[in-house]
Amino acid sequence: MNEIPLNQILFLSIGLFFIGAYGLFTRRNMITMLMSIELMLNSVNINFVAFNKYLYPDKLDGVFFSIFVITIAAAEAAVAIAIIINLYRSHHSIDVEDAGEMKY
Amino acid sequence: MSASSIIFYIIAAFILATGILAVTTRKIFRASIWLLFSLIGVASLYFWMQLEFLAAVQIIVYVGGIVVLIIFSIFLTIKSGEEMPKPILMRSIFSALAVIFGTAFMVRLISQYNFKAGSEGTFVLRINDIGTQMLDTKNYGYLLPFELISILLLAAMIGCIVIAIKQKEQPTTIS
Numbered sequence: 063m064n065e066i067p068l069n070q071i072l073f074l075s076i077g078l079f080f081i082g083a084y085g086l087f088t089r090r091n092m093i094t095m096l097m098s099i100e101l102m103l104n105s106v107n108i109n110f111v112a113f114n115k116y117l118y119p120d121k122l123d124g125v126f127f128s129i130f131v132i133t134i135a136a137a138e139a140a141v142a143i144a145i146i147i148n149l150y151r152s153h154h155s156i157d158v159e160d161a162g163e164m165k166y
Numbered sequence: 167m168s169a170s171s172i173i174f175y176i177i178a179a180f181i182l183a184t185g186i187l188a189v190t191t192r193k194i195f196r197a198s199i200w201l202l203f204s205l206i207g208v209a210s211l212y213f214w215m216q217l218e219f220l221a222a223v224q225i226i227v228y229v230g231g232i233v234v235l236i237i238f239s240i241f242l243t244i245k246s247g248e249e250m251p252k253p254i255l256m257r258s259i260f261s262a263l264a265v266i267f268g269t270a271f272m273v274r275l276i277s278q279y280n281f282k283a284g285s286e287g288t289f290v291l292r293i294n295d296i297g298t299q300m301l302d303t304k305n306y307g308y309l310l311p312f313e314l315i316s317i318l319l320l321a322a323m324i325g326c327i328v329i330a331i332k333q334k335e336q337p338t339t340i341s
Contacts, residue, residue, distance in 0.1 A: 066174050068281055074178045076272045078185055080265045085189030087261030088253040093240055097201045101185055104208050115215055120287035126308050128220055132227050133315050137322035139232045143239045144326040150243045
């Protein structure tokens with residue numbers, strides 16, 4: 063366990079975060095953009111837990127923050143999917159380019 | 167190189183490979199399945215860090231909740247068999263450049279920074295400690311965020327029902 067330094071776990075979470083950012087930039091489908099956001103939130107959770115375990119091993123604050131982030135991600139996914147289904151009913155498409163009425 | 171670090175590299179490669187496949191595959195149902203594998207990889211990383219409670223929460227909430235919700239919404243909205251259109255070439259080139267430069271910047275920043283441990287001790291995650299500190303009002307307890315999260319979840323639940331409910335009297339006129 064201890065032979066893996068903190069840097070390598072941070073590199074893993076950087077990779078996961080920027081993979082999610084690439085998906086968010088390139089995808090134009092709302093459900094896949096939501097999936098990219100989930101990947102980014104997961105990388106943040108890895109960061110919280112790794113800092114907690116390596117730098118402050120006698121406290122539990124990183125674990126609490128991870129639990130709260132997971133909860134908020136669940137609420138966010140539920141609301142986003144409700145909005146997507148409602149948008150599909152009115153526009154018959156979930157592409158972000160097709161939902162531009164409020165843009166101008 | 168011990169067995170523990172080999173396991174870490176295997177988990178890291180698994181998470182990154184399935185994450186890349188999840189954001190680049192053009193069939194949306196496959197993307198959701200690759201996302202499922204990536205989240206399972208993150209849960210196994212928590213197991214590797216000996217955070218069994220957090221790994222269980224990750225599997226229950228993400229794998230059992232969010233991915234199933236995403237798959238349901240895929241079935242409700244689009245034809246899952248057909249391929250999504252390719253992203254515009256300029257957009258994918260520029261987002262790949264932004265991602266590569268951002269990754270290089272952050273990797274350089276972190277590899278030069280010298281992290282110092284703030285306190286000593288060994289990390290043990292006991293469920294008793296989590297429960298006690300979560301419902302504590304003093305000694306750095308987390309009672310107020312806990313209650314706020316409860317209210318947020320209730321508000322999200324009611325909000326989802328209100329948003330997704332079908333209105334029969336007034337059909338929407340936007341076309």
